[in-house]
Amino acid sequence: MNSDDLADHYRNYIACLNRQDWPALGQFVHDDVVHNARPLGLSGYRAMLERDFREIPDLHFNIALLICDPPRIASRLAFDCTPSGYFLGLDVNGRRVSFCENVFYDFHDGKIRRVWSVIDKAAIEAQL
Numbered sequence: 001m002n003s004d005d006l007a008d009h010y011r012n013y014i015a016c017l018n019r020q021d022w023p024a025l026g027q028f029v030h031d032d033v034v035h036n037a038r039p040l041g042l043s044g045y046r047a048m049l050e051r052d053f054r055e056i057p058d059l060h061f062n063i064a065l066l067i068c069d070p071p072r073i074a075s076r077l078a079f080d081c082t083p084s085g086y087f088l089g090l091d092v093n094g095r096r097v098s099f100c101e102n103v104f105y106d107f108h109d110g111k112i113r114r115v116w117s118v119i120d121k122a123a124i125e126a127q128l
Helices: 003-019 022-027 041-055 121-127
Strands: 029-035 062-069 072-081 097-108 111-119
Touching: 003 022, 003 062, 003 072, 022 029, 022 041, 029 041, 097 121
Parallel strands: 029 111
Antiparallel strands: 062 072, 072 097, 097 111
16 A cells, blocks of 8 residues: 555544444454554454453544554554543543554554554643
């Protein structure tokens, strides 16, 4: 995929997450996906996302920055949400917080094969 196609594919992936269209997730995520050096596979990755949406009912992924250099993408995702209990070990308990996540993706065969993710926990702590 060229840069424009990969960027569009990524935007469609984010839209899939926001719709919580779990049956379609396999169109974007490789069967052997690895997240932060943990081999999750597609089913584990889906379970992780489903848990995130259970714990953060108003979760919505917003692309703040997108850099595409096939086969890789770097993205800064912005969140403004209300986790229902503990989040990243912090007692958020329904308070609204805003934070960003910096994510790098490695694509193979048009699907996300590796993900490296860092959430700005300090931004959440400052709001609590």
